[in-house]
Amino acid sequence: MKRLLIITALLALLLPVQAVGTDAKKQYSSPRRYPAEIECAINRDIQKADSLVKAGKPDEALTFYKKSLKSKDSLYNRITTSQMEEILSLYNMDKLTLQKEQRRNMFHQICLSISVIIIFALLLFNIHIYRSRKRLQKDEKEMRRLTAIAEEANEIKSRFLTTISYNIRIPLNNVVGFSQLMTEDANLSEDEKREYSGIIQSNSAELIRLVNNILDLSRLEANMMKFQLQNCNVQEWCNELPCLVQMRSEGSIHLELVADTGNAIIHTDVSRLTQLVSGMLLYPVECKRTRIVNMQLTYNPETQAINCRIENSPLTDPAFSSQKESISHRINLLFFEHFNGSYRVEKSGDNPIIYFTYPTLTT
Known part of the structure; x- marks a missing residue:
């Protein structure tokens, strides 16, 4: 108890x-x-x-x-x-301990971030260096190419000046020589004076044509040629071309023209275009031999352009090959390219064929 x-x-x-x-x-x-x-x-x-x-x-x-x-x-x-x-x-x-580990982790993260930034900066720097090097290599290659083109152009220009000087010197000497002969020789007959005058006139015309071609070529290459532009109906222009060729060639050139252009309209310098096309159809030098030239013009609605094909042109005849014909081809090329067209000469047998295109406005 x-x-x-x-x-x-x-x-x-x-x-x-x-x-x-x-x-x-x-x-x-x-x-x-x-x-x-x-x-x-x-x-x-x-x-x-x-x-x-x-x-x-x-x-x-x-x-x-x-x-x-x-x-x-x-x-x-x-x-x-x-x-x-x-x-x-x-x-x-x-x-x-946790705070210490946190500070250590933060320090590691900061170091890692700085390392990543440095690596990224180095990567960007290397990419920049690589691109700069590629750009320099490309510029150097382009410079070498342009230098080669300039040297080739200088060589061509030197040959051109040499040849053109010869072509200018001959008619100029003829004009000066026969002019002095007519002035100093008082015993010349009337027939001789008429003959010498004809020689002086033909050489003067040749000299003027050659100088004008050189000036036109220089203006076209410098893109300083002035044109009097207007709209032109291609079909109407083609209707007048055969008569013009017949008159200027004095019947030695017969133009067989086939034109199927409809109502195509081009915007161009009609006088300059007529001069260039007639230069493709006429003899580059005085010649009375009969020649048939075929010319075909068609309208291409897909490309909105006039296509022209000229066969048996005296301008492409090897018998008339000279520096003057080379200048004419160069002038034709620059003229059509100026109006967004094209011009080329393709070899076909003994006599090459001329092709050119010209853009249209409306159909």
Whole structure:
């Protein structure tokens, strides 16, 4: 019965553990005492209480039980506080370690970012160097090509000047020579004077034509030629061309013209176009030999252009080949290209064929 009362009292004392913790701290919470010493003291009190219970002194045993319970509560609080402090210390250490790792990771990320930026900058620099080198190589290649073209052009120009000087010198010498002869020789007959005058006139005309061709070529190459542009009906222009050729050739050139151009209209310098086309149909030098020239003009609605084909042209006859004919071909090419057309000479047997195109406005 006494043991039952003691156990009941102990259970009642276990409930208000926090309320009785203050007295236990005053007795056992000395900063110099360690948990092991406190635990030994509690065990001694419990042993004394057990001895008093066996001796039949429950009231005295109850006091030791209360004292031991208070001591245990104080010990548990102290252990809990110590563990909490240790946990807090570990938390702070982990927090500091985490912050250190975060700073280290941030430093690594910064270093990595800087490395990536440097690598990217180096890559861009290498690409720029590569492109610059390619551009320099391309410019150098283009410069070599232009230099070769310039040297070739200079050589062609030198040959051209040499040849053209010879072609100019001959008629000029004839004009000067026969003029002096007519002036200084008073014994010339009327027939001789008429003959010399004819020679002077023909050479003067040849000289003027040659100089005009050279000037036209220079203007076309410099894109400084002035044109008097107007609309021209191709079919009407073709109707007048055979009579013009017949008159200028004095009947030696017979033009067989086939024109199927409909109502095609071109915008051009009619006088200049007529001069160039008639130059393809007439003899480049004085010749009375009868010649048949075939000319065909057609309208191509797909390309919106007039296509022309000239066969047996005196301008392409090898018998009349000279520097003057080369100048005429060059002038024709530049003229048609100026108006977005084309001009070419294709070899076909003994006498090449002339082809040229000219764009139309309306049909």
